[in-house]
Amino acid sequence: MTCQTPLIVALDCPSHDAALVMAERLDPTLCRVKVGKELFTRAGPAIVEALQHKGFEVFLDLKFHDIPNTAALAVEAAAELGVWMVNVHCSGGLRMLTACREILERRGGKRPLLIGVTVLTSMEQADLRDIGLDVEPARQVLRLAGLAERAGLDGLVCSAQEAAALKQQFARLQLVTPGIRPAGSAADDQRRILTPAQALRAGADFLVIGRPITQASDPAQALTAVVAELS
Numbered sequence: 001m002t003c004q005t006p007l008i009v010a011l012d013c014p015s016h017d018a019a020l021v022m023a024e025r026l027d028p029t030l031c032r033v034k035v036g037k038e039l040f041t042r043a044g045p046a047i048v049e050a051l052q053h054k055g056f057e058v059f060l061d062l063k064f065h066d067i068p069n070t071a072a073l074a075v076e077a078a079a080e081l082g083v084w085m086v087n088v089h090c091s092g093g094l095r096m097l098t099a100c101r102e103i104l105e106r107r108g109g110k111r112p113l114l115i116g117v118t119v120l121t122s123m124e125q126a127d128l129r130d131i132g133l134d135v136e137p138a139r140q141v142l143r144l145a146g147l148a149e150r151a152g153l154d155g156l157v158c159s160a161q162e163a164a165a166l167k168q169q170f171a172r173l174q175l176v177t178p179g180i181r182p183a184g185s186a187a188d189d190q191r192r193i194l195t196p197a198q199a200l201r202a203g204a205d206f207l208v209i210g211r212p213i214t215q216a217s218d219p220a221q222a223l224t225a226v227v228a229e230l231s
Protein backbone atom coordinates (compact mmCIF):
# COMPACT_ATOMS: atom_id res chain seq x y z
CA MET A 1 0.00 0.00 0.00
CA THR A 2 1.29 3.49 -0.79
CA CYS A 3 0.45 5.86 2.03
CA GLN A 4 -0.50 9.41 1.03
CA THR A 5 -0.04 11.21 4.34
CA PRO A 6 3.10 13.13 5.36
CA LEU A 7 3.02 11.73 8.90
CA ILE A 8 5.64 9.34 10.23
CA VAL A 9 5.19 8.13 13.82
CA ALA A 10 8.44 7.35 15.64
CA LEU A 11 7.96 3.99 17.34
CA ASP A 12 10.62 4.50 19.99
CA CYS A 13 9.49 1.46 21.98
CA PRO A 14 11.50 -0.85 24.24
CA SER A 15 10.46 -4.19 22.72
CA HIS A 16 8.93 -5.99 19.74
CA ASP A 17 5.66 -6.49 21.64
CA ALA A 18 5.44 -2.89 22.85
CA ALA A 19 5.95 -1.64 19.29
CA LEU A 20 3.20 -3.92 17.97
CA VAL A 21 0.80 -2.83 20.73
CA MET A 22 1.46 0.80 19.73
CA ALA A 23 1.11 -0.02 16.02
CA GLU A 24 -2.28 -1.63 16.74
CA ARG A 25 -3.50 1.79 17.88
CA LEU A 26 -2.33 3.51 14.68
CA ASP A 27 -3.86 3.43 11.22
CA PRO A 28 -1.51 2.68 8.30
CA THR A 29 -3.64 4.88 6.04
CA LEU A 30 -2.94 7.84 8.33
CA CYS A 31 0.78 7.41 8.97
CA ARG A 32 3.97 5.57 8.23
CA VAL A 33 6.13 4.36 11.12
CA LYS A 34 9.77 4.89 12.00
CA VAL A 35 11.96 2.21 13.56
CA GLY A 36 14.97 3.76 15.25
CA LYS A 37 18.03 2.69 17.17
CA GLU A 38 16.37 1.58 20.43
CA LEU A 39 13.68 -0.58 18.85
CA PHE A 40 15.90 -2.05 16.13
CA THR A 41 18.67 -2.89 18.60
CA ARG A 42 16.17 -4.68 20.82
CA ALA A 43 13.91 -6.28 18.22
CA GLY A 44 15.96 -6.53 15.00
CA PRO A 45 14.68 -7.09 11.45
CA ALA A 46 11.70 -9.09 12.74
CA ILE A 47 9.97 -5.91 13.94
CA VAL A 48 10.36 -4.33 10.51
CA GLU A 49 8.76 -7.38 8.91
CA ALA A 50 5.95 -7.45 11.50
CA LEU A 51 5.11 -3.77 10.93
CA GLN A 52 5.15 -4.26 7.16
CA HIS A 53 2.85 -7.24 7.63
CA LYS A 54 0.43 -4.90 9.42
CA GLY A 55 0.40 -2.64 6.36
CA PHE A 56 2.86 0.05 7.48
CA GLU A 57 5.61 1.49 5.32
CA VAL A 58 8.75 1.65 7.46
CA PHE A 59 11.40 4.33 7.74
CA LEU A 60 14.50 2.59 9.15
CA ASP A 61 16.15 5.43 11.07
CA LEU A 62 19.58 4.01 11.92
CA LYS A 63 21.53 7.06 10.69
CA PHE A 64 24.46 5.12 9.28
CA HIS A 65 27.80 6.95 9.58
CA ASP A 66 30.91 4.94 8.76
CA ILE A 67 33.57 4.39 6.10
CA PRO A 68 32.00 4.29 2.61
CA ASN A 69 32.14 0.50 2.19
CA THR A 70 30.58 -0.24 5.58
CA ALA A 71 27.86 2.38 5.29
CA ALA A 72 26.94 1.29 1.76
CA LEU A 73 26.65 -2.38 2.77
CA ALA A 74 24.43 -1.38 5.71
CA VAL A 75 22.20 0.59 3.35
CA GLU A 76 22.02 -2.44 1.05
CA ALA A 77 21.00 -4.62 4.01
CA ALA A 78 18.24 -2.11 4.82
CA ALA A 79 17.04 -2.25 1.22
CA GLU A 80 16.85 -6.04 1.47
CA LEU A 81 14.40 -5.57 4.36
CA GLY A 82 12.09 -3.74 1.96
CA VAL A 83 12.00 -0.53 3.98
CA TRP A 84 10.48 2.58 2.43
CA MET A 85 13.17 4.97 3.67
CA VAL A 86 16.67 4.67 5.11
CA ASN A 87 19.11 7.32 6.26
CA VAL A 88 22.80 8.11 6.63
CA HIS A 89 24.65 11.04 8.22
CA CYS A 90 25.70 13.67 5.66
CA SER A 91 28.73 14.34 7.85
CA GLY A 92 30.05 10.93 6.71
CA GLY A 93 31.18 12.88 3.65
CA LEU A 94 30.66 12.91 -0.09
CA ARG A 95 32.36 9.57 -0.81
CA MET A 96 30.28 7.81 1.82
CA LEU A 97 27.03 9.34 0.56
CA THR A 98 27.87 8.51 -3.05
CA ALA A 99 28.74 4.90 -2.18
CA CYS A 100 25.36 4.52 -0.46
CA ARG A 101 23.47 5.89 -3.46
CA GLU A 102 25.48 3.78 -5.92
CA ILE A 103 24.91 0.51 -4.09
CA LEU A 104 21.14 1.07 -4.23
CA GLU A 105 21.32 1.90 -7.94
CA ARG A 106 23.39 -1.20 -8.68
CA ARG A 107 20.84 -3.31 -6.80
CA GLY A 108 18.03 -2.04 -9.03
CA GLY A 109 14.35 -2.76 -8.51
CA LYS A 110 12.26 -1.00 -5.91
CA ARG A 111 14.61 0.80 -3.58
CA PRO A 112 14.21 2.81 -0.39
CA LEU A 113 14.46 6.58 -0.39
CA LEU A 114 17.99 7.47 0.72
CA ILE A 115 17.94 10.44 3.08
CA GLY A 116 20.85 12.40 4.55
CA VAL A 117 20.77 13.57 8.16
CA THR A 118 22.00 17.16 8.42
CA VAL A 119 22.05 18.66 11.94
CA LEU A 120 20.04 16.80 14.58
CA THR A 121 16.93 18.69 15.67
CA SER A 122 18.07 18.36 19.29
CA MET A 123 21.08 20.59 18.57
CA GLU A 124 21.40 24.35 18.81
CA GLN A 125 24.35 26.61 18.13
CA ALA A 126 26.04 25.94 21.48
CA ASP A 127 26.00 22.20 20.76
CA LEU A 128 27.69 22.76 17.41
CA ARG A 129 30.32 24.93 19.10
CA ASP A 130 31.01 22.06 21.55
CA ILE A 131 31.89 19.79 18.63
CA GLY A 132 34.13 22.37 16.98
CA LEU A 133 31.64 23.88 14.53
CA ASP A 134 31.40 27.62 15.01
CA VAL A 135 28.37 28.04 12.78
CA GLU A 136 24.61 28.52 13.08
CA PRO A 137 22.64 25.28 12.65
CA ALA A 138 20.78 26.63 9.60
CA ARG A 139 24.07 27.40 7.83
CA GLN A 140 25.53 23.98 8.61
CA VAL A 141 22.31 22.35 7.37
CA LEU A 142 22.65 24.17 4.03
CA ARG A 143 26.29 23.07 3.70
CA LEU A 144 25.40 19.44 4.31
CA ALA A 145 22.41 19.70 1.99
CA GLY A 146 24.84 20.69 -0.75
CA LEU A 147 26.77 17.47 -0.17
CA ALA A 148 23.58 15.40 -0.27
CA GLU A 149 22.60 17.07 -3.53
CA ARG A 150 26.01 16.38 -5.11
CA ALA A 151 25.87 12.75 -3.99
CA GLY A 152 22.42 12.29 -5.55
CA LEU A 153 20.51 11.50 -2.37
CA ASP A 154 16.72 11.66 -2.35
CA GLY A 155 16.31 13.99 0.60
CA LEU A 156 17.33 15.34 3.97
CA VAL A 157 16.52 15.02 7.64
CA CYS A 158 16.43 18.57 8.99
CA SER A 159 14.36 20.81 11.21
CA ALA A 160 11.24 22.26 9.62
CA GLN A 161 12.74 25.61 10.65
CA GLU A 162 15.17 25.16 7.73
CA ALA A 163 12.60 23.86 5.25
CA ALA A 164 11.84 27.09 3.41
CA ALA A 165 15.53 27.93 2.78
CA LEU A 166 16.26 24.35 1.73
CA LYS A 167 13.34 24.17 -0.70
CA GLN A 168 14.52 27.39 -2.31
CA GLN A 169 18.04 26.05 -2.98
CA PHE A 170 17.41 22.31 -3.29
CA ALA A 171 13.87 21.94 -4.63
CA ARG A 172 14.49 18.29 -5.67
CA LEU A 173 15.30 17.06 -2.16
CA GLN A 174 12.49 15.69 0.01
CA LEU A 175 12.52 17.11 3.52
CA VAL A 176 11.94 14.79 6.47
CA THR A 177 11.43 16.82 9.62
CA PRO A 178 11.53 15.56 13.20
CA GLY A 179 11.22 18.06 16.05
CA ILE A 180 7.49 18.41 15.37
CA ARG A 181 5.48 19.55 18.35
CA PRO A 182 1.72 20.23 18.33
CA ALA A 183 0.99 23.50 20.13
CA GLY A 184 1.16 23.01 23.88
CA SER A 185 3.28 19.81 23.74
CA ALA A 186 6.51 19.56 25.71
CA ALA A 187 9.62 20.14 23.60
CA ASP A 188 11.47 17.37 25.51
CA ASP A 189 15.08 17.24 24.28
CA GLN A 190 14.21 18.82 20.93
CA ARG A 191 15.52 22.35 20.24
CA ARG A 192 14.61 23.31 16.65
CA ILE A 193 10.84 22.66 16.62
CA LEU A 194 7.70 23.71 14.73
CA THR A 195 4.05 22.67 14.91
CA PRO A 196 2.72 20.23 12.26
CA ALA A 197 0.88 22.97 10.35
CA GLN A 198 3.86 25.36 10.47
CA ALA A 199 6.15 22.60 9.22
CA LEU A 200 3.98 21.77 6.21
CA ARG A 201 3.58 25.47 5.37
CA ALA A 202 7.37 25.87 5.51
CA GLY A 203 7.78 23.16 2.89
CA ALA A 204 8.41 19.95 4.86
CA ASP A 205 7.44 16.81 2.92
CA PHE A 206 7.33 14.40 5.86
CA LEU A 207 6.73 15.11 9.55
CA VAL A 208 8.24 12.77 12.16
CA ILE A 209 6.34 12.76 15.44
CA GLY A 210 7.14 10.47 18.35
CA ARG A 211 6.37 11.24 21.99
CA PRO A 212 3.47 13.67 21.42
CA ILE A 213 1.62 10.67 19.91
CA THR A 214 3.16 7.58 21.50
CA GLN A 215 3.12 8.98 25.05
CA ALA A 216 -0.36 10.47 24.77
CA SER A 217 -3.05 8.80 26.89
CA ASP A 218 -4.84 8.01 23.61
CA PRO A 219 -2.27 7.72 20.76
CA ALA A 220 -4.98 7.13 18.12
CA GLN A 221 -6.76 10.31 19.14
CA ALA A 222 -3.45 12.25 19.22
CA LEU A 223 -2.71 11.07 15.67
CA THR A 224 -6.21 12.04 14.52
CA ALA A 225 -5.76 15.50 16.06
CA VAL A 226 -2.57 16.03 14.04
CA VAL A 227 -4.31 14.83 10.87
CA ALA A 228 -7.12 17.31 11.58
CA GLU A 229 -4.63 20.14 12.13
CA LEU A 230 -3.21 19.45 8.68
CA SER A 231 -6.49 19.17 6.75
Ligand SMILES: O=c1ccn([C@@H]2O[C@H](COP(=O)(O)O)[C@@H](O)[C@H]2O)c(=O)[nH]1
Nearest residue numbers: 010036119120121178179208209210211
Ligand atom coordinates in the same frame (compact mmCIF):
# COMPACT_ATOMS: atom_id res chain seq x y z
O1 LIG B 1 17.47 15.24 13.72
C1 LIG B 1 16.78 14.29 14.14
C2 LIG B 1 16.84 13.03 13.58
C3 LIG B 1 16.05 12.03 14.06
N1 LIG B 1 15.20 12.25 15.08
C4 LIG B 1 14.35 11.13 15.54
O2 LIG B 1 12.97 11.50 15.39
C5 LIG B 1 12.22 11.06 16.51
C6 LIG B 1 11.60 12.24 17.16
O3 LIG B 1 10.86 11.82 18.29
P1 LIG B 1 10.08 12.81 19.25
O4 LIG B 1 9.61 11.93 20.35
O5 LIG B 1 8.96 13.40 18.43
O6 LIG B 1 11.03 13.87 19.72
C7 LIG B 1 13.16 10.27 17.40
O7 LIG B 1 13.01 8.91 17.08
C8 LIG B 1 14.54 10.73 17.00
O8 LIG B 1 15.50 9.71 17.10
C9 LIG B 1 15.14 13.49 15.65
O9 LIG B 1 14.38 13.72 16.61
N2 LIG B 1 15.93 14.48 15.15
